[in-house]
Amino acid sequence: MFGFGAMIQKLKEDPKKIVLTEGDDPRILEAASRLLASNFLTPILLGDEQKVSNAAEEAGYNIRGAQIINPLNYDRLDEVIQEFYEIRKEKGMTLEKAEKMMQQRNYFGTMLVKMGIADCLLGGATYSTADTVRPALQIIKTKPGNSIVSSCFILVRPGATGENEVLAMADCAINIQPSEDELVEICGETIKCAKIFGIDPKVAFLSYSSHGSGKGDSVDKMRNATLKAQEEYPDVPIDGEFQFDTAVSPRVARQKAPGSKVAGYANTFIFPDINAGNLGYKIAQRMGNFEAYGPILLGLNAQINDLSRGCNALEVYSMAIITAALT
Ligand SMILES: CC(C)(COP(=O)(O)OP(=O)(O)OC[C@H]1O[C@@H](n2cnc3c(N)ncnc32)[C@H](O)[C@@H]1OP(=O)(O)O)[C@@H](O)C(=O)NCCC(=O)NCCS
Numbered sequence: 001m002f003g004f005g006a007m008i009q010k011l012k013e014d015p016k017k018i019v020l021t022e023g024d025d026p027r028i029l030e031a032a033s034r035l036l037a038s039n040f041l042t043p044i045l046l047g048d049e050q051k052v053s054n055a056a057e058e059a060g061y062n063i064r065g066a067q068i069i070n071p072l073n074y075d076r077l078d079e080v081i082q083e084f085y086e087i088r089k090e091k092g093m094t095l096e097k098a099e100k101m102m103q104q105r106n107y108f109g110t111m112l113v114k115m116g117i118a119d120c121l122l123g124g125a126t127y128s129t130a131d132t133v134r135p136a137l138q139i140i141k142t143k144p145g146n147s148i149v150s151s152c153f154i155l156v157r158p159g160a161t162g163e164n165e166v167l168a169m170a171d172c173a174i175n176i177q178p179s180e181d182e183l184v185e186i187c188g189e190t191i192k193c194a195k196i197f198g199i200d201p202k203v204a205f206l207s208y209s210s211h212g213s214g215k216g217d218s219v220d221k222m223r224n225a226t227l228k229a230q231e232e233y234p235d236v237p238i239d240g241e242f243q244f245d246t247a248v249s250p251r252v253a254r255q256k257a258p259g260s261k262v263a264g265y266a267n268t269f270i271f272p273d274i275n276a277g278n279l280g281y282k283i284a285q286r287m288g289n290f291e292a293y294g295p296i297l298l299g300l301n302a303q304i305n306d307l308s309r310g311c312n313a314l315e316v317y318s319m320a321i322i323t324a325a326l327t
Contacts, residue, residue, distance in 0.1 A: 004318070007325035013203035016324040019109040020316075021123035021132075023047035023068060024055040028125055030315050031320060033061035044069055044118050046105040078258050079103040080111045087114070087139055110135035113302050114178045120327045121322050124307035129173055129295070136297065136304040145155040146299040150174050150186045151306075153281045153294035154197050168194035168201070168226035168268040169284070172277035173295035173306070183225035184232055189298035191236055194268050196326065203229070204247035204274065205240030210256040213243075218272050225270070237261045240270075244280075293322060303327045 018035075020028050023045030033056070044067045045052050056063045074080065084107070086097040101107045106127050112118040124132040134148070142149055152170035159165040170190040175182060187203060187295040194201045208214050208223040222241035229238050239262035245252040246263050253264030271277035285292040293315075295306055305323040307316060 004197065004321065007321055008038075008040060010325050011321065015040050015042065015175055016327055017042045017044055017053075017067075017117075018320055018324050019044045019046060019112050019118045019121040019123075020320070021046050021105040021109045021121065021127065022053045022125040023105075025125045026055065026059045027311060027313045027316050029056045029059055029061045029063060031316035032063050032066055034313075035320060036063060036065045036318050041320060042067065043091055043320070044109075044112065046071060046109050048072075069112070071105060074108075076117075077102065080108065080115065083115060084111050084139070088161045091138075106131055107135045107139075110139045110304065113304065114139050120303040120305075122305050122307060122323050124305075124309065124317070125311060125316065126309060128309070129306050132304070132306040133174060134299070136300055136302075140300050140302045140304060142299055143301045146185060146189070148175060148178075148182055149186060149297055149299045150178075150182070150189055151295035151297050152186075152190045152193050153292050154193070154296065155281065155288075155290035155292050157288070157290045165290075166197055166199050166267070167284070167290070168197070168199055169277060169281045170268075170270055171274065172271065172281045173274070174297070176274045178271050178273065180221050180225045180228065183221070183270055183272075185239065185299070186231060187214075187225070187229045188269060190270065191233060192207045193296060193298060193326075201236055201268040202262045202266050203236060203238040203268040203270060204262055205229070205238070205270045206244060206247065206280075207241035207272060208243060208262075209241055209244045211241070211260075212244040213256065215218045216246040222272055230272075239263060239266075242266070244269075293318060296322065296326065 023046045035041045049068045081098045150171040151173040155167040171186045191201045205222045205226040209219040226240035239260045246256040247266040250264035257263035284290045
């Protein structure tokens with residue numbers, strides 16, 4: 001299904017370790033037991049060893065082989081605290097504060113990735129997006145050449161011809177009000193991610209206006225971002241600003257954007273802000289029968305991903321594979 005086979009194959013050739021911050025959550029335990037049975041991804045479950053084992057036993061999941069790390073008694077805790085302090089001391093961090101923060105699994109788990117003890121991290125079954133992402137922004141940081149961390153969702157549903165319909169949408173989860181230049185960067189990162197999922201990207205910059213039909217600052221922002229993105233990524237079909245119907249309906253596109261190579265056939269969508277993006281992907285998920293995978297964080301030095309608090313075990317399992325395969 002949409003590149004999962006290739007991702008699993010990649011992990012079989014180069015197995016990874018993934019931190020799952022909410023180690024005693026039944027959904028995490030179910031996903032961990034499935035991962036352990038398949039042998040290409042080793043979960044590191046964070047939490048009290050006894051509590052995690054008891055929770056697994058009660059729920060009937062076999063987590064033999066999983067590494068369980070309790071941040072409170074980890075044998076390398078002093079080293080983790082010291083390194084975290086070094087990273088954040090210029091931001092006013094003290095050793096005392098660092099020690100306290102390492103009791104929080106989101107911060108501790110992110111440090112395991114930073115120190116190379118794990119390859120990647122998936123959290124957010126109980127933490128908010130902000131609480132999962134903030135440690136990554138502060139510790140893992142934006143990769144060289146990028147100015148922001150952003151995110152995209154991959155949406156998948158079975159198509160009429162039997163092939164999956166796969167779309168990419170960004171930024172639906174991180175940047176609240178991206179600027180023109182940030183939208184261009186989001187576009188570039190989303191193109192790369194879309195390709196990994198087998199999408200041949202045709203990118204639409206979305207708005208309430210199609211090629212100048214509406215006026216306003218946010219229309220100008222999307223039009224200018226389109227022009228800059230076309231210049232920056234000349235090999236990819238990019239167009240806008242488009243209303244959503246212009247982007248996906250060939251009939252509407254003929255009227256509102258004649259001659260566009262993207263209009264009517266877009267499969268990669270750049271939203272003007274997080275309100276539009278977050279609502280947009282959820283409408284597709286809840287009313288359009290798409291499975292939504294993400295948010296997949298883009299532009300970080302290591303792969304850290306966030307789960308929705310409403311996630312189920314299958315989503316945890318799928319996101320764990322995606323997170324590790326993108327590492
Ligand atoms: C991502 C988010 C949590 C950051 O908020 P925040 O922690 O209050 O941000 P701050 O301005 O205090 O920045 C914290 C650190 O992250 C960095 N940062 C913030 N946003 C960033 C971004 N988009 N890319 C890279 N770094 C970023 C800051 O530079 C700062 O680093 P520093 O401490 O080393 O100086 C915030 O943008 C947010 O809440 N986004 C929406 C999340 C959400 O609710 N999504 C919907 C559900 S899916």
